[in-house]
Amino acid sequence: MPVTPRAATSGPLRMPDFRFLLAGAAAGQLGAQVTLVALPLVAVLELDASAFQVGLLTAAETAAFLLIGLPAGAWTDRMRKRPLMIRADIVRAAAMASIPLAAAAGALTMAQLYAVALITGVATVFFDVAHQSFLPQLLPKEQLVAGNGALETVRSSAQVTGPGLGGGLVQLVGAHLAIVADAIGYALSALLLLGIKTPENSPQPEPSSSLRKDIAEGVRFVFGHPLLRVIALTTGLANLFSAVVMATQTVFLVRVLGLEPGAIGLVLSASAVGGLAGALCAGGLAARLGQARTIWLSLLVTGPFALLWPLSGHGVAGAAMFAAGSGVVFFGAVVYNVAQVSFRQALCPPRLLGRMNATLRFLMWGTLPLGGLLGGALADTFGPRTALACSAAGFLAVPLPLLLSSLRGMRDLPTTTDTDEHPTDDAPALAEDRSEYQSADDQPAADQSAPVS
Secondary structure (H helix, E strand, O other), X not given: OOOOHHHHHOOHHHOHHHHHHHHHHHHHHHHHHHHHHHHHHHHHHHOOOOHHHHHHHHHHHHHHHHHOHHHHHHHHHOOOHHHHHHHHHHHHHHHHHHHHHHHHOOOOOHHHHHHHHHHHHHHHHHHHHHHHHHHHHHOXXXXXXXXXXXXXXXXXXXXXXXXXXHHHHHHHHOHHHHOHHHHHHHHHHHHHHOXXXXXXXXXXXXXXXXXXXXXXXXXXXXHOOHHHHHHHHHHHHHHHHHHHHHHHHHHHHHHHOOOOHHHHHHHHHHHHHHHHHHHHHHHHHHHHHOHHHHHHHHHHHXXXXXXXXXXXXXXXXXHHHHHHHHHHHHHHHHHHHHHHHHHHHHXXXXXXXXXXXXXXXXXXXXXXXXXXXXXXXXXXXHOHHHHHHHHHHHXXXXXXXXXXXXXXXXXXXXXXXXXXXXXXXXXXXXXXXXXXXXXXXXXXXXXXXXXXX
């Protein structure tokens, strides 16, 4: 969509439609962060779930990225993005509201938690793919880093305040009633998205197009570009080990460290301060270090701090150590996200944005349910501390694909490529990578433990 001269010269926060998008993201993220604490506590405290059942719940939350990630991109490219996001928010609000209703009726079960997690996961797939594809319609290319940085700041702020609020609500009213905050957040997000006035034309698929051909085109674009391939591999590994933490941390904090729900919320909020700092520093670091260097340095420097998780002991000192490790890992993940997501948005032709984002989400987030199952199995068999130790060791290996690619020798990344419109399977090998860059949201690096966008 064409950008007005005013939009091109003013910051994104001066654009009313972007403010509506940002406010909607704030409402949805705050509710989701409350649920980050409350949902596993419903399973652990109210339904006495085992470590493996909590891991299965984590897998159910993210399984949709693996199951429908690729066709979701093709479908999204055929739809208007804003109405799709609104419908996804409504579905998520209704699904979350069913938990306190069932608990009040004395009918809540683990089966319902799995179903709610899966339904909200499916809606989240469509919301996230549409959201990342919608932003470039609101902002010019030169403002994507600023826009993504603002969205990451909002998300990181929610991660600071949401878990503490969630832990307090769980302690005051019970875990199942705390879920109401998430339903309200998604409903507010839908209302705020209704305020966006930028016209959006319905995409017109080519007469000869089919779902299979559309999916294949998105896959070819991603695999035909060497830097997208290495970013997908790196982020997929990061999310695999993040999911192990996501599946294990509540059981570890409750049953090993002996923390109360309010204290758990405070630990997760303190951890998220690192993500907020990363969102605020990402643009400056990219300008100072170079976009390419920022991508690999952010993970290389912060990954070793994951070793603090399994070393955490009882008491305030142990909780502080766990929070410190998470905070530093969050910092690196958010800086990495801001760099690599903006790069992707600037690189990809608009007509392929949905399929490109969905293909990458399939590759990057498809490892999350596998990590959830792995974390639950490790914690059940060897204990949650061992599961966290395995995850920490994995984080040390995450930057290796980046360090073995030509990205390590670059400072900056171009935002165009001769494969933009017609990627082929004959792209150069990783040792001959060329580069590109721009912003943030594929590593759940901020949502649970440290996933990446």
